[in-house]
Amino acid sequence: MEPQIATTPFGGRPFTLDDVATRRHARERPAGARVGKWQVFRWISIARQQLGLGERALAVLNALLSFHPETYLEGARLVVFPSNEQLAIRAYGMAASTMRRHLASLVDAGILLRRDSPNGKRYARKGPGGVIDLAFGFDLSPLLARAPEFEQRAAEITAEKEALCRVRERISLYRRDIAKMIAAGFEAELSVPAAASAPDWPGLHHRFRTLLGCLCTRPGRLELEALAADLADLADLVLKCLECHSNSSKLSTSESQNEHHIQDSKQNSSDLEIREEKEGKETPDIPPGPLGAKPSLQPLSLVLEACPDLQDYAREPIRDWRDLIAAAAIVRPMLGISHAAYEDAQRAIGPAHAAALVAAILQRGTAIQSPGGYLRSLTARACRNQFGLTPLLNALVRSHHRAAQARQE
Structure with missing residues (x-):
């Protein structure tokens, strides 16, 4: 039985x-x-x-x-x-x-x-x-x-993760290309063609940062696919803007560039650091400040970990504080931060500390409506010992870790 x-x-x-x-x-x-x-x-x-x-x-x-x-x-x-x-x-x-x-x-x-x-x-x-x-x-x-069911579920999840990885790779490539192309056009003082959807390079940069703002909201694959398509369109637009001037042998001394310099003298004068570097002048020595004359590697590594987007605008990999300051000088006018506000920050808290603040403002993207006013506010608070850069950087690092964990899940 x-x-x-x-x-x-x-x-x-x-x-x-x-x-x-x-x-x-x-x-x-x-x-x-x-x-x-x-x-x-x-x-x-x-x-x-x-x-x-x-x-x-x-x-x-x-x-x-x-x-x-x-x-x-x-x-x-x-x-x-x-x-x-x-x-x-x-x-x-x-x-x-x-x-x-x-x-x-x-x-x-x-x-x-x-x-x-x-x-x-x-x-x-x-x-x-x-x-x-x-x-x-x-x-x-x-x-x-249920083995066939488990196999199908695992295959679908694996395929979704692979598709997500591919679209993130595309977005990373578009981010790097667009950032460097906009920096090249801005440094060469090129005019933006009338057919472009933005009046100037800061306008294109603002559109770029606005698109990247949705990355902070834990988007899914469909949202990332749409973002990749928008970034592809923007990359084509920026490249066409550069190609309009590619036939000129010396763009910085052409007649059209001289006209642009006259029409937009305020914007170009705010980019003094970039032009001095192009003319072969040395970067000024870093005076003693909150980060010191010789900052240790650990604080710099913290800045780079908290603000990885700044690397997209650097001519070379950022290895020391001089590289960081040079990259911040490129980004500063794109963010709409005036030369006077940046100089005040450099005098008050030191060039290294000011450059790190610009990197943090860039990283936060569209979360900051007025980058210039935000920099002045933080500078004033730092002078009154009411603000420290380390907590801001640590908060950015934590947000990166949370985003990485969300992607893994």
Whole structure:
């Protein structure tokens, strides 16, 4: 006579319609089904969020699979019956109460089935020849029955992550290209053609930073695809603006550039640092200030970690404070910060500290409506010892870490 296997769980555990569906699905699995136990575990690990499982639930599942003696799940003998003590050891010393909670989550997710004995204990009975005839514990048959579903979920999630990675790569390339092309046009003092949607290079830069503003809102792949398309259009527009002047051998001394200099003398005079560098003059020495005459590498590395966007505008990789100051001089007029405001900040808190503030303002993007007024406000607060750069940089670093974690999830 066939042994009686209980359908409902032992004790006060409830029996739900989900349990009925899981048992029916496991019972109706295709004949001859076979799957590697560690392969299905990897699929479940990839799809764990869709299945409502945490990392510790996966650790318990990993421990249960280790008690199955075969590499593959097949046939009808798929019940494992470890004691709580042995299961806790293989679950990396997990507490018994925590382990029970995660076992329940695996059952609720339809990953496991309970095969409870009359007294709720887990054990097996052997028949003639020492072969296990009846076992009470956790049935792994749902893993075998749902293996195609887990495989499909994992494939879809993997494909989505790959597509997301590709669109982020495209956005990174567009960001670098647009930033450097706008910096080149601004430094060469080129005029923007009338066909462009912005009157000048700062206007194009503002449009660029506005597009990048949506990156702070944890967009999905569809939103990133739309952003990549907008950045592609902007990159084509900026490139066409540069190509309009590509036939001139010396753009900085052409007649059209002299006219632009007369019409926009205020903007060009605010870019004195850039022109001095182009003429071969040395960058002024950094006077003692809040960051000191010789800033240590660690504060500079903090600035670069907190404000990675500044690197897009630098001619060379930023390796020291002089490189940082030169890059900030390129970005400052694009942000609409006047030369007078920047000079006041340099005198009050030092060139290095002022450059770091410009980098932070650039990184925050459209969150700052008036970069020039924001710089003056922070400068005034720093003079009254009411503002420090380190907390601002640390906040930016934390926001980067949160965004990276959100992308991984």
